[in-house]
Amino acid sequence: MKSNAVFKRAHNRCLNMLAKHELGTHLRSELELAQALDVSRTTVRAVLSSLANANIIHRDGSRRHLVRSPVADDYFPEAQTESVSDIVGRRFMEWILQGDFRPGELINCAELARQFSTSTSAIREHLTHFNHFGLLERRPNSAWVFKGITTDFAMEIYEIREMFELRSAHRFAELPPDAAAWSELDAIEREHHHLLENIDERYREFSRLDERLHRLVHDASQNRFVLNFYDVISMIFHYHYQWNKADEKERNYVALHEHLAYIAALRSRDLDAIDAKCRTHLQTARKTLLKSVDHLRQATV
Amino acid sequence: MKSNAVFKRAHNRCLNMLAKHELGTHLRSELELAQALDVSRTTVRAVLSSLANANIIHRDGSRRHLVRSPVADDYFPEAQTESVSDIVGRRFMEWILQGDFRPGELINCAELARQFSTSTSAIREHLTHFNHFGLLERRPNSAWVFKGITTDFAMEIYEIREMFELRSAHRFAELPPDAAAWSELDAIEREHHHLLENIDERYREFSRLDERLHRLVHDASQNRFVLNFYDVISMIFHYHYQWNKADEKERNYVALHEHLAYIAALRSRDLDAIDAKCRTHLQTARKTLLKSVDHLRQATV
DNA sequence: TTTCAGTTTTTTACAGATAAAAAACAATTT
DNA sequence: AAATTGTTTTTTATCTGTAAAAAACTGAAA
Numbered sequence: 091m092k093s094n095a096v097f098k099r100a101h102n103r104c105l106n107m108l109a110k111h112e113l114g115t116h117l118r119s120e121l122e123l124a125q126a127l128d129v130s131r132t133t134v135r136a137v138l139s140s141l142a143n144a145n146i147i148h149r150d151g152s153r154r155h156l157v158r159s160p161v162a163d164d165y166f167p168e169a170q171t172e173s174v175s176d177i178v179g180r181r182f183m184e185w186i187l188q189g190d191f192r193p194g195e196l197i198n199c200a201e202l203a204r205q206f207s208t209s210t211s212a213i214r215e216h217l218t219h220f221n222h223f224g225l226l227e228r229r230p231n232s233a234w235v236f237k238g239i240t241t242d243f244a245m246e247i248y249e250i251r252e253m254f255e256l257r258s259a260h261r262f263a264e265l266p267p268d269a270a271a272w273s274e275l276d277a278i279e280r281e282h283h284h285l286l287e288n289i290d291e292r293y294r295e296f297s298r299l300d301e302r303l304h305r306l307v308h309d310a311s312q313n314r315f316v317l318n319f320y321d322v323i324s325m326i327f328h329y330h331y332q333w334n335k336a337d338e339k340e341r342n343y344v345a346l347h348e349h350l351a352y353i354a355a356l357r358s359r360d361l362d363a364i365d366a367k368c369r370t371h372l373q374t375a376r377k378t379l380l381k382s383v384d385h386l387r388q389a390t391v
Numbered sequence: 392m393k394s395n396a397v398f399k400r401a402h403n404r405c406l407n408m409l410a411k412h413e414l415g416t417h418l419r420s421e422l423e424l425a426q427a428l429d430v431s432r433t434t435v436r437a438v439l440s441s442l443a444n445a446n447i448i449h450r451d452g453s454r455r456h457l458v459r460s461p462v463a464d465d466y467f468p469e470a471q472t473e474s475v476s477d478i479v480g481r482r483f484m485e486w487i488l489q490g491d492f493r494p495g496e497l498i499n500c501a502e503l504a505r506q507f508s509t510s511t512s513a514i515r516e517h518l519t520h521f522n523h524f525g526l527l528e529r530r531p532n533s534a535w536v537f538k539g540i541t542t543d544f545a546m547e548i549y550e551i552r553e554m555f556e557l558r559s560a561h562r563f564a565e566l567p568p569d570a571a572a573w574s575e576l577d578a579i580e581r582e583h584h585h586l587l588e589n590i591d592e593r594y595r596e597f598s599r600l601d602e603r604l605h606r607l608v609h610d611a612s613q614n615r616f617v618l619n620f621y622d623v624i625s626m627i628f629h630y631h632y633q634w635n636k637a638d639e640k641e642r643n644y645v646a647l648h649e650h651l652a653y654i655a656a657l658r659s660r661d662l663d664a665i666d667a668k669c670r671t672h673l674q675t676a677r678k679t680l681l682k683s684v685d686h687l688r689q690a691t692v
Numbered sequence: 693t694t695t696c697a698g699t700t701t702t703t704t705a706c707a708g709a710t711a712a713a714a715a716a717c718a719a720t721t722t
Numbered sequence: 723a724a725a726t727t728g729t730t731t732t733t734t735a736t737c738t739g740t741a742a743a744a745a746a747c748t749g750a751a752a
Contacts, residue, residue, distance in 0.1 A: 092705045092742045096532060119696060129532075130744040135697085152697065152751075174706065200733065209707045210734085211512070215519065222523045224615045231397060231430075231713060231734065237615075246614045253554050313547045314525045314538075315620070393712045393735045420726060431714040436727085453721065453727065475736065501703065510737045511704085532704065532743060 095173045098166040100129045101137045105160040108146065117147065117154045174208055178216045181206050183325075186225070186239060187333045187386065193238030197226070223322050239326070244383050248376040251323055252369065254316045255307060259368050262310035263359040271306060272357075278303050279353050282346055289343055296342035297331045303349055307356075326379075334382035341378055348374060396474045399467040401430045402438045406461040409447065418448065418455045475509055479517045482507050484626075487526070487540060488634045488687065494539030498527070524623050540627070545684050549677040552624055553670065555617045556608060560669050563611035564660045572607060573658075579604050580654050583647050590644055597643035598632045604650055608657075627680075635683035642679055649675060 104127060108117075117123065120138070124131045138154065141147045144164055148157045172180075182202075185191060197217070203210045217234050220226045224243060227235045237243065265271055281299055285292050301324060308320045348371040355363040405428060409418075418424065418439075425435045439455065442448045445465055449458045473481075483503075486492060498518070504511045518535050521527045525544060528536045538544065566572055582600055586593050602625060609621045649672040656664040 091707060091740055094742060096743065121696075131697090132743055132745080136743090198733075211706060211708090214735090215516075215706090218516065218519055222619070224619065233714090233733075243615075246616060249558075249614055250616045253558065257550075257554065313550055314544075315547060315551045318523070318525065319616070392710055392737060395712060397713065422726075432727090433713055433715080437713090499703075512736060512738090515704085516736090534703080534744090 093174055095171050096129060097133055097136050099171040100127045100133050101140060102165050102171060103127050104134075104137050104141065105146075105164055108141075108156055108160055111156045113156050113159065115156055117156070174212050175215065178206055178208060178212050179219070182216060182220065183329045186236075187329055189386065191236045191238065193236060193240055195236045196233040197236055198233070223325065239383055239386065241380060241383055244376065244379045247323065247326065248372065248379070250319060252372050254311065254319055255304070255372060256365060256368055258308045258311035258316060259356060259364045260361055261312070262307050262356055263361060263364060265310060271310060274306055275353060275356065278306065279350065282350055282353070286343075286346055289339065289346075293339040293342045296346065297327070300345065300349070301327070303353070330379060330382055334378075334385055336381075336385070344374060345371070394475055396472055397430060398434055398437050400472040401428045401434050402441060403466050403472060404428050405435075405438050405442065406447075406465055409442075409457055409461055412457050414457050414460065416457055418457070475513050476516065479507055479509060479513050480520070483517060483521065484630045487537075488630055490687065492537040492539065494537060494541055496537045497534040498537055499534070524626065540684055540687065542681060542684055545677065545680045548624065548627065549673065549680070551620060553673050555612065555620055556605070556673060557666060557669055559609045559612035559617060560657060560665045561662055562613065563608050563657055564662060564665060566611060572611060575607055576654060576657065579607065580651065583651055583654070587644075587647055590640065590647075594640040594643045597647065598628070601646065601650070602628070604654070631680060631683055635679075635686055637682075637686070645675065646672070 104123070107126065111117075117138075118126070120131050120134050123138075124134045127134060127137075138147065142149065142154070145157055146160055146164060147154045185205075191197070199210045199213045199217070202213045206213070217226055217228070221228050221234075224246070225237055225239070227237055229235060262271065278299065281302075285295060285299065305320065305324070308316055311317065348367070352364075352367040352371050355367040358364075405424070408427065412418075419427070421432050421435050421439070424439075425432045428435060428438075439448065443450065443455075446458055447461055447465060448455045486506075492498070500511045500514045500518070503514045507514070518527055518529070522529050522535075525547070526538055526540070528538055530536060563572065579600065582603075586596060586600065606621065606625070609617055612618065649668070653665075653668040653672050656668040659665075
């Protein structure tokens with residue numbers, strides 16, 4: 091059966107919203123809450139009745155008002171707000187990065203299902219997903235082969251990434267001056283400067299900024315295949331940041347400066363400069379990934 | 392439950408093999424048969440016992456020999472040899488091409504399951520597949536949106552195709568002279584000449600040759616993402632050939648000549664010539680696809 | 693007449709069950 | 723000993739069932 095993670099997530103988010111409310115004030119309509127929480131009205135109603143049960147809100151007639159401010163105990167634990175599908179995806183990547191799988195190894199769905207305490211259906215769904223990511227290969231009527239985050243994988247993914255990002259960057263340069271992307275680029279640049287000012291404390295925030303910049307560039311491609319592919323990159327990087335912490339501050343410092351040069355090139359609209367700065371940055375990023383792959387291999391051999 | 396399409400397919404293929412045997416001759420070992428039929432020994436044994444039941448083969452001791460030649464009636468109907476997953480994939484594409492879906496329309500899994508007389512699980516599995524193909528978009532906890540084979544789709548897919556094929560063609564040109572790919576290229580070229588000699592009768596065979604040439608070029612990329620993407624192209628083309636028959640002979644005639652020029656360029660190893668011929672051919676192919684998309688849209692509006 | 697909350701209907705996300713197929717193991721024959 | 727067949731164990735593909743969530747419908751209130 092379906093878990094009620096959607097409900098619990100909405101519940102917690104609703105508590106966050108209510109924490110900013112003054113006592114006694116009326117809540118917004120169910121429809122507005124549904125839109126704010128990004129769930130259906132059905133789920134909002136479930137949340138509201140659970141809040142009423144906990145005496146956080148109370149009804150007077152057809153309206154609801156805030157009775158008491160929510161406390162830590164009113165929240166569902168973070169772990170319960172993750173959907174089964176997200177859990178499986180996360181745990182699968184963790185398995186890979188902990189070296190529980192070796193490249194070429196066959197994957198046992200039932201065993202994984204047991205390990206992750208879900209059903210084989212949930213596992214199967216995710217295996218097709220990772221198949222698309224190039225991490226697995228399906229042998230029809232037979233087992234799945236784990237292909238692994240190997241040197242080959244890193245080289246292949248970067249070959250495509252470079253092609254796609256150069257193409258997208260060119261498109262970006264052609265955007266009309268009033269496009270929203272330019273002001274987003276300005277905002278990203280400012281964030282880079284802020285980060286550099288406090289690099290010692292804030293260097294860990296780089297990954298989010300990296301994602302934001304590259305996603306913005308890729309968006310200019312207006313090509314669903316390019317964007318789909320960036321999801322793959324993004325996922326790999328999301329985990330990569332967690333698995334190789336060596337020289338993290340130094341790496342991020344270098345990358346921030348490369349980003350600034352790249353941003354300046356984009357703004358200059360000079361295609362050759364864009365190519366040069368983009369290539370430089372991607373080559374650094376590739377080296378980092380390759381080093382991590384090596385690290386991963388040595389840790390597990 | 393699982394259908395026994397694998398068994399039936401193996402059964403029919405085994406009958407084909409036996410049709411070439413002389414009466415009384417002994418069959419090969421179970422293991423050899425399994426390898427020849429590309430199934431497990433378990434399935435081979437099921438096939439052999441069903442053949443024994445039909446008095447086509449007979450056992451003497453531990454060996455088996457052919458008793459009578461198989462007849463048409465011994466075969467399972469073609470329709471029963473397709474796995475559920477293949478059926479769903481095929482029928483889904485047929486639906487798209489018959490205009491049963493309109494771009495932007497929401498897809499109803501249960502309704503589709505009813506239409507295709509399978510379960511929602513089989514449908515769901517295929518929807519994720521088509522999601523990856525850019526034909527659908529998933530809205531979490533909600534319906535799937537059909538994006539359709541639109542002009543945008545054709546433009547986007549060709550943008551990537553051109554990037555990937557040019558890159559692969561360059562790699563192809565760099566292959567050592569003794570690589571197997573060169574002799575396969577020779578064979579493909581000869582097939583082109585044969586086809587051109589009998590273009591009036593054989594023009595329909597072009598699509599298989601087209602797939603063979605482009606697949607060969609893409610193989611040189613040695614990049615799993617390029618190869619995965621070619622599967623998308625290949626699928627679209629497989630159906631495209633069935634949905635637009637207008638000017639088929641003329642189109643194929645032109646394409647065959649473009650292929651020959653492309654092959655000659657590859658053999659010359661001159662990168663500029665390769666780029667030129669490859670681009671020319673892909674642009675023609677794109678025009679054809681765009682015309683078909685138009686055709687599709689007008690037929691369904 | 694638009695916006696709301698109450699109610700009902702559909703649909704999705706998963707779990708669980710099972711025949712078919714594969715794989716592993718055991719016993720025989722060449 | 724190597725190759726084959728017989729038997730048992732696992733694993734996959736797929737169907738069915740159900741709580742959770744979404745969507746659609748309905749009547750009341752602003």
